[in-house]
Amino acid sequence: MAERIPVAIVNVTSYTGCELARLILQHPGFQLCEVTARSTQGQLLSDVFPHLPTGNLTITEQVKEAQLVFVALPHGAAAEAIPGLLAEGRRVVDLSADFRLRDPQTYARWYKHTHPCPELLEEAVYGLCELHRDELREARLVGNPGCYPTATILALAPVLARGIIKPDIIVDAKSGVSGAGRSLSLTTHFSEADENLAAYGLDGHRHAPEMEQELTQVAKDGAALRFTFIPHLAPMTRGILATCYANLAEPLDTEAVRALYEDFYAGAPFVRLTPRPPETKWTAGSNSCLLYPTVEQRTQRLIVISCIDNLIKGASGQAVQCANILCGLPEETGLTAFGLFP
Amino acid sequence: MAERIPVAIVNVTSYTGCELARLILQHPGFQLCEVTARSTQGQLLSDVFPHLPTGNLTITEQVKEAQLVFVALPHGAAAEAIPGLLAEGRRVVDLSADFRLRDPQTYARWYKHTHPCPELLEEAVYGLCELHRDELREARLVGNPGCYPTATILALAPVLARGIIKPDIIVDAKSGVSGAGRSLSLTTHFSEADENLAAYGLDGHRHAPEMEQELTQVAKDGAALRFTFIPHLAPMTRGILATCYANLAEPLDTEAVRALYEDFYAGAPFVRLTPRPPETKWTAGSNSCLLYPTVEQRTQRLIVISCIDNLIKGASGQAVQCANILCGLPEETGLTAFGLFP
Amino acid sequence: MAERIPVAIVNVTSYTGCELARLILQHPGFQLCEVTARSTQGQLLSDVFPHLPTGNLTITEQVKEAQLVFVALPHGAAAEAIPGLLAEGRRVVDLSADFRLRDPQTYARWYKHTHPCPELLEEAVYGLCELHRDELREARLVGNPGCYPTATILALAPVLARGIIKPDIIVDAKSGVSGAGRSLSLTTHFSEADENLAAYGLDGHRHAPEMEQELTQVAKDGAALRFTFIPHLAPMTRGILATCYANLAEPLDTEAVRALYEDFYAGAPFVRLTPRPPETKWTAGSNSCLLYPTVEQRTQRLIVISCIDNLIKGASGQAVQCANILCGLPEETGLTAFGLFP
């Protein structure tokens, strides 16, 4: 690669921020020229995150030079910051929820405040590369998908697109604790999360409308879904496993369903069918999404297991994948690390 | 209590065996007079399990004096041993799967061998106290329920008994690793199970027929179920959380459903509804089953979360609860310990 | 027991507070009549801690009736509250660090503020029952030992008392995360503490002067110690393991040393020598302190491994043990639960 593209990370001290740093620092096409954060300005990145021995890369207040900016701010704050970045002629991959939903009403209902810049929602591309690769090439603003939506949409898109399931779907998802970010809470306090498993969001999780939006859009007939999504917190740092349940619209066996998935994801370098049910640990540290679709013959129920590393394919790796496409680089660039096992 | 009843544990070196020992040693109505095991005969129980400082209680080969015997052998071996124990006039609570299913054909299909003593199947009482309390009083042989069935049946019995859900049920269950017992395997090897989450048994889990048997029996109209059960292994030692999904047969709200559960379990000392979704850690070390039924208004789906400590209410605690009933003791005797939190 | 003594817990929402509640609720000689906390006043204890189904026990602001009060406030706050409680004629077991050190100067140096009531320091009894049993009987105010000091002092008191080691001691201690309490911090954030091990307090830990005070006092000749204490945080909720190193003053073998320990702890119901090196998991949920002293022949070094459950023998269990002695109850009352294993 001739010259590396200068990129920045806004709010590098979040988990998605430091994971972006790790990936970009090892990326042959990008040059990490700026990292910003609020409370740690002036500190060396390597002092805040000793696993990143980055010499004298210092945390600053503002993006100045980067052509491409990864925004790892919380929702709300992201939408405040992004219009300025775009106005300065930069392209933006936003890891918050601010540019995922097309409908500002839906956004306002779930995020409890009016969207600060609804005029950008139409332009923003939903950054699930496997479904929106072509739109991403010219995008100026990417709404990088949430971790649950990534695992779920990749699990269900093929069968919805081909119309082989009834639109009555249950997704029972389990996530590692890093999905809750780096902000402190009793829920993520070690002694409470350790050796513990719990469902949450039973009265509605913010990722649900995002999944419904994308799954409805990909569905063959665009039929409204009857969609239940229940997330659970599992006592591990990384990993999402989504177990998806739907009834087949017509009899099919596992082999036929697997063939359909292989076909649907033929050109997707990071989606892979596994010969046996996948385990989250197989994805730790990699940008893979592992899928295992199977038909329960007795009930004619389709069950799809989907595994990702929530911080990589579910966040920062996916953002880099989007950025590769934006910049005309091969989609896999900088993302070929295998999982770290055990 | 006047005199303590002499009891024995067969195969005390299993996890359910040592957990039985812990409970019985602290039980005011039972006297642990004998513990047996194959490979550790002659050793002090306290040397094998240093958390049980039981003085000179020594592991022996055979039960001699106990009137009541807890059998913690693997399936198959249990059914070999139990007829002899019964013939000697002892009462037996069997923690294996050998006396849970009424139909020897079903047993043979799932456990891959002919049942050694099918003539005892009819007599055996399924030891879920909350459903079979009366039959247990006079029972000579109890088939103690599996851990997944306990969590699942308690979660669904009320709504099936009252006929308020359609018989189309999905149970997505998550278990700690101790549910797999003390036998060594790669699946339960620390470095493979730690920080990992995986579904298993997608081609059928042995606990499914047990659940179907009991749920069908309790169902108002006895209608056949369309029942899907997917277990998952979670990186923690204890705890089961079952997330149960079903469609309501008629519109109901959460409040009405909760009232129905309160009513159904009015006399059950160990089943408790929680004000918010229960966490497995709340049950660790206790014989509680925590339930949280809720109606998802948008989809009219009933979701019930159920949590137990798999080794206590899911195995040894439940066995002691059965034994209390068998012996005419108050059901809670020796089982009142609170959960150990955090 | 005739009548149960009314007791209160101040700041029940801390980990030591809720563990006290668990123990006292199951204690045959104490009646938990009051629990207080700042931010959760008016809530049911069972809503804050669902593992404690305590019916209508409500969190209040102030102690009113209890004769015996367990104070689980942070240091500083404890010393502010305790004089008033004593003035009202109550006896107090303080779980903070405020009444452990005899010297107010030492307190000020380590806790960075002047002691609010130095006049009480002389009266306060250091609540390590194994060393101060007689003084405790009549005590009005108990300074309950810290978790590290409990594990360490019990490990080293016998050999110091008998003068068989040189006063040059290294203690390398490892603690579960609950030892850091329930206050939120990045250090105890799940994703940072999980799968992680780190030393801390290398420039001095607050528990060190407490250990030096007690070890010097127990030492045969009262010689000044050369004492190094390095704590580590381990990725587990409960448990402390202290590995103590010292050089023998004269040649001794392991057998002789073990005999000395057996003798020293002859009347101590909770201290137990193990036949092989103890594991923290053997103590989880119990008030035991497990010791394993051994002599490394080659180097003539004494190594003592000590294990406790930091929340029980290292905090709340020990406080109850003190309270039993204060009230003339058998020392083991309410503390006989075995460890929860696995």
Place this chain on the structure above:
Amino acid sequence: MAERIPVAIVNVTSYTGCELARLILQHPGFQLCEVTARSTQGQLLSDVFPHLPTGNLTITEQVKEAQLVFVALPHGAAAEAIPGLLAEGRRVVDLSADFRLRDPQTYARWYKHTHPCPELLEEAVYGLCELHRDELREARLVGNPGCYPTATILALAPVLARGIIKPDIIVDAKSGVSGAGRSLSLTTHFSEADENLAAYGLDGHRHAPEMEQELTQVAKDGAALRFTFIPHLAPMTRGILATCYANLAEPLDTEAVRALYEDFYAGAPFVRLTPRPPETKWTAGSNSCLLYPTVEQRTQRLIVISCIDNLIKGASGQAVQCANILCGLPEETGLTAFGLFP
């Protein structure tokens, strides 16, 4: 790099074997042409280890083409296999303990069998690159260091080489469970290792003579050491933290000691001093060794904390580092991945 060197891994199904595969598959100078194992011959590597999607790389019985062979067999088996590999003109990096000790008597005493090929012991180079870089360049056979020795020797070599500590050393080391390998045992059974911490090897650990050999050799005056090494098992998969204690021979402050370490490791790309005590999680997935030397002023004791990923710098990464030197490649080749955090 012109052409990639064909390498093989013997016993790829061990943890060090699969970690070697991961590293070599991403190494720009090596071509993984062969992987062998006993029980999984004929299977695809990617079926055995789904985190390594290696296409049709199949596990075979014997090495045929590789010029450089990594042997990940257990001790004993390694020494049986290696003479043949050398005779065929291959160079060998052995990850077992078979070629680490120079003295066959010491080997026999600790490993309980006569060394199968003592004639190779003199030729073998101890593969701690930081101490033996020059000897490695021409080596035909490398005895790759153990994980504990790597952490410990790197922590203590500088001060022993400069003669600033007394030869009386205590190393208290804590390891993740993957250090015990992939063979099944109760000690590494999830439910027993989880939430548990224990010391082991109190009557002598096999890594001790290896450490003594190297530390004595590096010591300024070659004085005999009084060396105590106590390992502990911590409930995490990866990581070693060694806490090393020694008395200073003459007064020194932390700053001076740090300068000495900086100087000693000036040319070592993987050894790094940290500004605050290192945590094992900072090293997970990287080939770093993080060191934190400090002087406890009060006692004039030197304390050095050392952290590595036991499977990388403590095994497979180090083996690749050795191989780089053997092949004249830059030492960092293929080993520049940052740690995976959180």
